[in-house]
Every structure is written in C-alpha cells, then in structure tokens.
Amino acid sequence: MNTQSNTYTFLYASILVVLVAAVLSFTALQLKPRQAKNKEIEKKQDILKAVNVASTPENAEELYNQYIVKAIIVNSDGGITSEDKNATFDVDLKIENSKKNVAERKLPIFTFNKEGLGEKLIIPIRGRGMWGPIWGYISMEPDGKTIYGATFGNKGETPGLGAEISKAEFQKPFTGKQIFDESGKFTSLKLVKGTAQGHPHQFDAVSGGTVTSKGLEAMLQDNLSSYEKFLKSSK
C-alpha cells in the first residue's frame, strides 16, 4: 500500500482522530462519578475550613454532616426560599453571580454548630482574580456582622504573589472584622496597603498581588452585599 498518498494520509488522520476521541470520551464518562465525588469532598473541606475545622478527605463527609446543621437558600430580600441541605450545597455560584438581577440570585447559607463554639453562618463567595476565578467561604458570628473566619481559593493566581490569598497568614487577620459600621450601614471590607491591622473594616493587600487583592475586595463587596438584608435580620 502506498502510505504516502494524499488519500491515505487523510483517511489515516481521520480514523485515528475518531478512534482517539472515542477512547477519551469513554474514559471521561467512566471516571466522572469519582471525580465529582472528589470535588464534593473538597467543597465540604473548604466550608469546614472557613470555621477553622481541619479535615482530611476521609473524614470531611462525616464532620460536615455532624457540624453543618442547616443549609438554606435566601434571596436578596432576606426571605428563605429553600431549606433543603443538598439543594443549597449544589448551588453553583458561577451561574448565580452571572445573573444580572440580584433579586433572582440564589444565596446559600450554611449554619455550623459545634458545642463550645456556638452557631456560625457560612457564606460562599466567588469572584475574579488576575488570571482566573477566585472563591472562598466567609464564616460570620450569629450577629451577622462580625467575621469569624475566612478561607480563599484560587485557580491560577501567581504563586508567591496573588496565590498568597490561599495561605493561612493572609486569611487569619479576617477574624474579627466587621462588615457593618456602627450605624448599621453595610461597608464590606476595604483594601488598604499594610495598615489594616486593628481596623474593623479594612484588610491588607497582598504585596505584589494588587490585581488579585482588588478582585478579592470586589468579590467581598458583590457577594456579601446581596446578603445584607438577611444578615441584618439575623441579629
């Protein structure tokens, strides 16, 4: 057979590509359930991390079921639209945040309760960093004003610069910050450079990660503001 002819070359390439595509689709379909499970466990670990509960992939499920006692969806008016724990867990912030009309967004809230610690509210947030999405979970004291803990993740921020938002040293100072001022006005947290220590409404930027830090500031503002009415009513 002439393996150098044009017809042969075209046929060869077409058949090869179809075969490879079939193999890849088959693999992807077979492994999908396991991968989805891994993602789910990671999300549960992240939620627990926001309240400073360390977990391993093995015990995350158990701890989550034990400590996350309630999960609800609210709307921007503060009304509860769903109390289904699984439905709340499955809310995709990427879709919700893309809805222009804030009133249409589903806003998930997880309630954590552990003896000795009391109740905390956990709010998932999502925004844009420099190179890709950033996300996180903010846990609040039951007064709905004071931050109890925060955790942030990123997909592809620069290691050593923007990606520092995922480090504990960056996340720790968020504890104790206030997202409402004394008169009860929603303030979110404002980005400053190096002077936020002790200030209730500010957080420090990552040095060298200005774009990521600004993205984080916008993420807090955008996501938390839609919870304003709910948090105010939860005093």
Next chain:
Amino acid sequence: MSDKEPLFSAKNRKLLKNPLGSDNPITVQVLGICSALAVTAKLEPAIVMSLSVMAVLALANVIISLIRNTIPSRIRIIVQLVIVAALVIVVDQILKAFAYEVSKQLSVFVGLIITNCIIMGRLEAFALGNKPWPAFLDGIGNAAGYGLILIIIAFFRELLGSGTLYGFKIIPQAFYDMGYQNNGLMILPPMALITVGIIIWVQRSRNKSLIES
C-alpha cells in the same frame, strides 16, 4: 532481528540500563528540565510525575512502534502528538479520580507531559524504527532515568527545604529548638536547577567519557 532473541538479551538490557546512567535523559541529554524544576519541591509529586511519565512514555512507545509501518511520514509528528496527548489526558483523568490531592499539586504539569521533550524525542528516535518490545523497554528505561533524577532532586529539596521526606518529619524538633532553620531557598525552582547542575557535575567527574572535548 531474529524471533528467538531472548526478552532480556544484552541489547535489551542496555535499553533499560543506559538511560539510568551514561545516557540519562536529564543529566546527559539535558531534556525535560522544566518539569524537573517544577515538581521536585516534595517527593510525592516527583514520584507521581515519574510514574505518569513512565506510563505515558512506555505506552506511547509501544503504540507508535506497533503502527510505525502504517504512519504516513508527512504527518508522523502529528500522529505522535495525538497519541501522546490522548494518553496524557487519560493519565490526568485517572489522577483526578484516584489521587485528587496529588493531581491538584501537579495541576498543569500533567498536561505539560505532552511537551516533555523526552517523550517526543524517544518516539522519533526509537519507537519509529524499532519493534514494540524494545520500544517498551526503551520507554521504561528513559522514564526511569528521568524519574531517578527527579527523585534525587526532590529528596534533597524536601529534606533541606521542609525538613520532611514524603511528608514525614525527618529533622527532629530538637534541631529546630537549637536554632536550625529550613532552607526556604530549596523550595524555589532555582535551587532545583542548581541541584541538577551538581548532579551533572558529580556524574561527569566520575565518568570522563561524558565530557565533551
């Protein structure tokens, strides 16, 4: 080549052994350096990366060798790329399903196995002109040579940079109490390059035939 050649003849053993030393892909051929720098801060990702490269390289070598007489020479590079890319995606998917934590650490580097020069190099230089069994051995050998260097580098980087090996604490707390500190520089890529350099230096001073005149 006669059909009666034993599976591990002297020639075939050489295919396995040479890449470990005198024909090492990293220290002698100086290929695949980028991933050697990227994944060697800890032993675990280095080992997983080595195994992934071994799986991809051995399988790609065998597949290409099996179809070597049918590949139209004008598109042979594309055919090789398609095979390698498919294998890499499969490895990536398997890691995501069964070793999620590791796959997060390796992240983009698994995908970059495609661009690992060692793989395309072996396909072009060996698999296209040899039978499947020698091609398989060649793949295993070269991946082992690659992995060996990765593991040596990761060993020193993790030990000196984090004071652990494979995640277990090696340097006792008493040392830290006396003022010993982990060398943060070891975790950064430049020290991997310097470690590679030291390995090359040691190897060449022991084996003079590697030194270019």
